């Protein structure tokens with residue numbers, strides 16, 4: 268039998284009732300988890316190096332000192348020195364999956380919603396979302412993401428936290444013990460390593476998606492499960508997928524459900540790109556798969572960072588029918604809740620059907636245009652890429668531009684683009700690509716004019732490189 272909640276989740280639920288939030292958060296950072304402490308006591312004692320600056324931190328605290336992304340340097344450079352179209356100077360950052368294309372349309376609606384702030388927003392309330400918010404979210408998830416004839420999402424079954432990353436952290440903290448394995452179809456979103464590793468201390472085992480079409484197969488799931496020593500606790504899907512932009516088919520979702528059922532594993536579906544669709548009806552939510560539907564071991568994550576281009580708002584939610592898990596999530600939300608003012612704003616925004624219809628339609632048009640600009644450039648250079656169904660990125664095979672087939676050569680190509688034309692892409696190694704030379708181009712992080720500038724620079728650079736070769 269799989270235990271539903273980790274020992275730590277039980278401690279969180281109990282401890283939060285008796286001690287202060289700040290004390291508990293500090294304790295989590297400074298103290299090893301019970302499982303880690305037990306494992307450590309069995310290990311032979313290592314001599315600590317003198318003057319080790321990390322001495323005062325726990326192993327968890329030390330992990331948190333590491334950058335969340337291996338290519339963080341390029342991202343920070345892009346934040347510090349963004350491209351200036353008038354001077355042509357600065358860094359064009361195409362390594363962050365964020366959609367800035369429709370903010371001008373969204374901003375006035377957000378500002379209007381913030382004009383009237385209800386009094387309750389200044390007070391304590393349910394940390395994982397007030398009743399009005401959960402009701403609006405349940406309706407929104409049903410209508411737009413699950414898209415079934417009859418409503419499925421009960422508002423009490425939704426739990427919110429400060430972003431999808433916080434939801435994933437709290438969820439895995441509650442269903443896994445430190446050292447457990449989670450299977451993730453690969454390539455995968457680079458920050459999952461930190462999201463699952465930094466605090467939860469989970470092993471991430473890649474499930475190798477099929478070469479060519481990136482489909483999820485039973486043999487890949489079996490191989491990854493074997494690699495986990497047949498002990499994996501959960502399968503984490505991203506649908507639509509990051510970095511390929513592919514939507515899982517209904518058959519693949521059924522396979523995942525049945526396979527997890529047979530192993531008594533949790534199935535988590537991260538659906539943060541569910542509404543960023545390039546092809547109208549390609550997406551099917553895990554929430555729609557009813558047959559053999561895993562009951563309380565099935566969890567769906569969504570948020571406003573991607574589909575509504577508001578990663579700075581920090582809004583995410585989990586839909587799960589697992590009562591005890593929601594109890595744990597509700598308490599864990601104390602350490603990263605959605606502030607009351609944001610809850611009120613999101614409630615109003617998601618309840619405005621006419622606005623959401625209009626916004627999502629315009630968003631799809633804008634994403635399609637930027638994506639088409641990228642694919643046209645790749646086609647003109649005869650560089651292969653995966654044709655996406657959704658998302659805000661293009662998964663590109665630049666291996667023909669490597670000076671040799673190695674990860675070091677991929678890192679060199681990343682650096683050449685960063686320093687010579689000042690364009691930053693997401694390198695494949697950080698995303699667990701199967702072979703060197705794959706890069707993710709995040710085409711919605713910048714407006715069309717800046718994207719066009721980046722694509723022209725890239726095109727000219729590749730043509731020059733080919734002439735020299």
Ligand SMILES: Cc1ncc(COP(=O)(O)O)c(C=O)c1O
Nearest residue numbers: 364430431432456505509570572
């Ligand atoms: C698949 C996936 N999940 C989660 C996140 C993080 O979302 P949030 O900003 O809401 O924490 C990202 C961000 O890129 C993502 O791509």
